[in-house]
Amino acid sequence: MRNAKALWCLLLAGAFVTGCSGTGPVADGEPAKKKRSSPTAAPLTEISAPSGYRATEGWQQKLTWLPENARTVPVAASVPAGKVAYLTTVAEAGYAVQVRDAATGRIEWTGKPWVPPTPLSEVTEASSFQSDDPELPGVTTVHQDGRDYVVAWAHGVRGKDELNSGKELVELQIFPLDASGENVAPAHRVAVPLKDEDGSTSVNADPDDLEVSDGGAGLVLHWDGYATYSASVDMASGKVTSYGNGSKLGTECDTGTCTAWVAATTAGGPVAVSTLNGGFGVPKRWSSQDVTPDGAATGHLRSNDKLNGDVVGTAGTHLVAEWTPKGEDQGGDRVWSVHDSATGRVQASTSCSPADVDSQGSRGGPRVATSADGRYVAYGSVVFDLREHKGVCLAGDTQRKGILVSAVRDDGIAYGTVPAADTDGTVAQVRVADGRAEALPAGTELPLQPLKDSGLFVTRNNGAGLLVTALKKY
Numbered sequence: 133m134r135n136a137k138a139l140w141c142l143l144l145a146g147a148f149v150t151g152c153s154g155t156g157p158v159a160d161g162e163p164a165k166k167k168r169s170s171p172t173a174a175p176l177t178e179i180s181a182p183s184g185y186r187a188t189e190g191w192q193q194k195l196t197w198l199p200e201n202a203r204t205v206p207v208a209a210s211v212p213a214g215k216v217a218y219l220t221t222v223a224e225a226g227y228a229v230q231v232r233d234a235a236t237g238r239i240e241w242t243g244k245p246w247v248p249p250t251p252l253s254e255v256t257e258a259s260s261f262q263s264d265d266p267e268l269p270g271v272t273t274v275h276q277d278g279r280d281y282v283v284a285w286a287h288g289v290r291g292k293d294e295l296n297s298g299k300e301l302v303e304l305q306i307f308p309l310d311a312s313g314e315n316v317a318p319a320h321r322v323a324v325p326l327k328d329e330d331g332s333t334s335v336n337a338d339p340d341d342l343e344v345s346d347g348g349a350g351l352v353l354h355w356d357g358y359a360t361y362s363a364s365v366d367m368a369s370g371k372v373t374s375y376g377n378g379s380k381l382g383t384e385c386d387t388g389t390c391t392a393w394v395a396a397t398t399a400g401g402p403v404a405v406s407t408l409n410g411g412f413g414v415p416k417r418w419s420s421q422d423v424t425p426d427g428a429a430t431g432h433l434r435s436n437d438k439l440n441g442d443v444v445g446t447a448g449t450h451l452v453a454e455w456t457p458k459g460e461d462q463g464g465d466r467v468w469s470v471h472d473s474a475t476g477r478v479q480a481s482t483s484c485s486p487a488d489v490d491s492q493g494s495r496g497g498p499r500v501a502t503s504a505d506g507r508y509v510a511y512g513s514v515v516f517d518l519r520e521h522k523g524v525c526l527a528g529d530t531q532r533k534g535i536l537v538s539a540v541r542d543d544g545i546a547y548g549t550v551p552a553a554d555t556d557g558t559v560a561q562v563r564v565a566d567g568r569a570e571a572l573p574a575g576t577e578l579p580l581q582p583l584k585d586s587g588l589f590v591t592r593n594n595g596a597g598l599l600v601t602a603l604k605k606y
Contacts, residue, residue, distance in 0.1 A: 160195055160220035177599060180575045182547065182561060185587050185603040191237025193230075196597040197221040203265055207600055209234065209581045209588050210273040211504045213280040213309050216588060217271050218600055227269055229284050229307060234602055235585050241311045243318065249288030249303050273309065274346045274367050275448060280309035281367045283351060285344045290323070300326045302344065302353060306367060320370030324353055324363050347397040348449040348473050354393050360407060362394035378404055382415035395443040396451060398474045403443070403451065410438030412453070418476035420453070425469040425481035428455035435460055445500035445511050449473045452500055452511045457483065468514045468523060480509070480516040482523030487512030487536055503540045504584045508564060510537040515546050515564050524567045535560050535569060541582040548578070 176192055195206065195218060206219040214234045219227045222245040229243035251267045269286035284305040292298030304322040341356040351365040362375040375381060378392030381404040392404040398414055405412040410433070413419040420441040424430050429440050433456055445452040455467040469481035487498055498512040509516045513527040513534050526548070528534030537548040544565055550558040559576050562569045579587035586602045593599040 160193070160197060176601070179577050179589055179591055179599070179601055179603075180573070181587065181589065181603055182572055182576055182578070184541070184545070184606055185579075186606060187603065190586060190601060190603040191232070192602075193218065193232070193600040194593055194597060195220070195600060196593070198268070198597040199266055200595050201265060202268055204268040204270055205580070205590055205598070206269065206271050207580070207588075207590050207598070208271050208273045208282065209583060210275070210280045210282070210309055211502075211581070211583060212275055213273075214584060215240065215273075215280070215282075215309055216600070216602065217273060217282040217309075219269060219271050219284060227284065229271060229282055229305070231282060231309065231311075232602075234583050234588070235604075237602060241316050242314050243284070243305070243307060243316050245315075246284060246305055248286030249290045249301065250292065250298075251286075251288045252300070255289045255292055255298065270344065272345055272351075274351050276350055276367045279367070282307050282309050283344070283367075284318075287326075287342055302326060302342070304344075304351070304365060306365075306370060320367075322365055322370050322372060324365065324372055324374075326355060326361070345446070346448055347394075348446070349397040349399055352394060352397055354395075360391075360393035362402075364394065364397045364402065375402065378407070396446045396449075396473045398449075400474060403473050405443045406439070408438075410436075411441050412443050412451075413476060414474075420476065423471060423476040423478055425453075425455065425467055425478050427457055427481070427483055428467040428469075429458050429460055433460060445498070446473070447500040447502045447509060450479070450500070450502070450509055452509065454486075465525075468511065468516075470509050470516045470518065479518045480521045480523050482514060482516070482525055484512075484514045484523070484525035485527040485534075487514075487527065487534070498536060499538070501537060501539050501581075503542050504582055505542045507542065508540040508544065508546070510540050510546060512536060515540060515562070517544075517564060524562075524564055526562060526567065526569070532569075535562060537562070539579045539582055540564065541587075542584075547572075 181187055208217050215231050216234050217229055217231045220230050222228050226245040226247045228245050231240045233240055248269045253267055271284050274281045285302055287302050289298040289300055302324045305318040306320040307318050344353050347364055354360055354362040361377055364373045375394050381392050390409045391407045394402040395405050396403040400417045401414045403414055411420045433440055440456050442454050443451050444454045451471040451473050453469050457467050465483040465485050467483050470479045501510040507519050514523050514525055515537055516523040526535040533550050535548040536551055537546045540546040546562045546564055550560055559572045559578055560569050577589050577591050580590045581588045586604050589601040591599050
């Protein structure tokens with residue numbers, strides 16, 4: 133599971149002013165204005181949004197610090213709280229979290245400046261890390277026990293000097309999302325060491341080997357080395373729980389205990405995905421073998437003797453799983469399902485061929501997208517309607533081209549890309565109720581996250597970082 137991308141004292145914060153036609157873009161590094169409203173606000177930088185969004189009403193923020201080749205998107209939205217968080221730059225190569233109200237664009241608060249650990253690309257002897265892509269800090273939001281948090285995180289090395297090699301870690305700055313003011317200190321500063329059981333560093337040479345995300349009941353981290361390693365962090369206390377390679381999670385194999393990685397967290401324990409034996413579940417609570425969706429094979433598969441079922445994505449308390457169908461036809465459709473992470477209960481399922489992500493150039497595969505009201509969940513070429521307990525398949529066939537869904541609105545309109553080789557940059561919208569698709573004009577930007585009253589867009593800013601735009605809905 134990797135996410136699409138599961139897009140980031142003198143504080144150089146962006147100013148925000150409100151006008152009748154929206155608020156033009158403000159670059160990080162500009163001083164904040166004391167006055168936050170003005171009848172002469174600059175117009176928005178135009179982006180080509182789909183119909184349904186007001187092109188001149190909303191707010192914008194420039195993140196000029198990102199290099200042109202960065203794949204990091206240091207921007208995250210909390211749909212329940214109606215907030216947008218991102219990273220701005222401060223003096224001496226530091227960063228700060230800034231949070232806006234998604235609907236009005238008002239800056240709610242700005243965090244205390246933070247200097248992340250040294251990237252591994254600058255400490256080559258500390259790891260096998262090698263990549264042409266810059267490794268940059270990120271930001272994510274977490275909903276836990278009815279409260280929302282924002283977490284700034286970075287992967288690197290602390291403590292390296294002439295006499296010490298330093299420690300490889302992921303450093304977290306945890307803030308309650310309902311903070312206020314300027315120069316806000318984090319509630320917790322947490323270091324998660326990235327070590328395997330023999331003490332050696334365990335991250336491989338690609339930034340995609342590390343994922344930090346909302347696990348449903350806390351923050352979840354997992355990273356790849358010789359095996360997949362996992363940890364979780366409680367947002368209220370900052371406590372770190374390390375699962376290592378998952379061999380002590382209790383997933384059973386015929387030959388003993390299997391290794392596993394943690395896809396999500398629940399009040400009853402972590403959702404463990406068995407690496408060697410297949411299957412998933414919360415140990416001693418529920419097993420994937422007890423919640424197999426209709427049309428999927430049960431038990432061990434003849435092809436590899438593994439248990440059927442694999443978690444391919446998560447979003448909050450939802451798990452998206454892929455299954456081999458009855459008859460074990462490896463070349464045809466797969467069965468896809470959404471499960472409640474606490475109980476394993478199937479919330480919706482359908483059959484569909486696997487998403488064609490390779491032609492997209494995707495290295496991590498599709499990301500799970502959800503509507504703001506929680507009714508729709510999308511992964512790859514499948515969109516699930518949790519109210520109707522069914523899904524629609526948008527994979528290609530002999531008559532039509534497939535669509536990879538990246539966002540879905542409360543009204544059942546989904547947006548995605550057409551990855552076919554002869555459709556350069558084609559984007560489309562789909563009506564989930566009947567699967568009817570419509571190509572959008574060339575150059576149309578798709579929302580990163582549809583929100584309750586607006587849509588959040590993140591676009592390239594003509595070679596100068598990213599442009600974050602929130603446009604009001606009609």
